[in-house]
Amino acid sequence: MTQNHPSSEQQRILQTIHAIPIGQVATYGLIAKLSGLPGKARYVGYILKSLPEGSSIPWHRVINAQGKISFPEHSEVYREQKQRLLAEDVIFKGHKIPLKQYLWKQSS
DNA sequence: TTAGTGACCGACT
DNA sequence: CAGTCGGCCACTA
Numbered sequence: 001m002t003q004n005h006p007s008s009e010q011q012r013i014l015q016t017i018h019a020i021p022i023g024q025v026a027t028y029g030l031i032a033k034l035s036g037l038p039g040k041a042r043y044v045g046y047i048l049k050s051l052p053e054g055s056s057i058p059w060h061r062v063i064n065a066q067g068k069i070s071f072p073e074h075s076e077v078y079r080e081q082k083q084r085l086l087a088e089d090v091i092f093k094g095h096k097i098p099l100k101q102y103l104w105k106q107s108s
Numbered sequence: 109t110t111a112g113t114g115a116c117c118g119a120c121t
Numbered sequence: 122c123a124g125t126c127g128g129c130c131a132c133t134a
Contacts, residue, residue: 028117
C-alpha cells in the first residue's frame with residue numbers, strides 16, 4: 001500500500017487531542033500512539049504548529065515526555081500555554097508537570 | 109532528488 | 122538529576 005490519505009492521519013491526531021479531558025495533559029508520543037501512529041511524535045508537533053488561529057483544538061494540553069512545555073521558557077506562547085493549564089488547575093512543579101501523578105491514563 | 113529541519117522520544121552516560 | 126546521542130519521519134526548499 002503506497003497510497004495513504006494524509007489528511008486522515010491528521011484528523012485522527014486532532015481528534016485524539018480534542019478528546020483530552022479538561023485539566024489533564026498528554027504527551028506528543030502518547031497522542032501519536034493513541035492515534036494509531038506510534039513513533040510519530042514529531043508529526044504531532046508539526047500538525048499543532050500548523051494549526052489555524054481560531055482552532056478549537058486544546059493544543060495547550062499537549063506537553064513533551066519530560067513533563068514540560070515544548071517552548072522556550074521566555075516566549076509569549078510559553079506563557080499562554082502555562083496560563084491556560086493553570087486555569088484548568090493543572091499543577092506545576094517548577095517548570096514541570098508531574099506526569100506520574102496527573103498524566104492521562106498512563107495505561108501499562 | 110537530496111538535504112535540512114523540527115511544539116519528539118528513549119536509552120544511555 | 123542534566124546532557125548527549127541516535128532514531129524517528131512528514132514536510133519544505
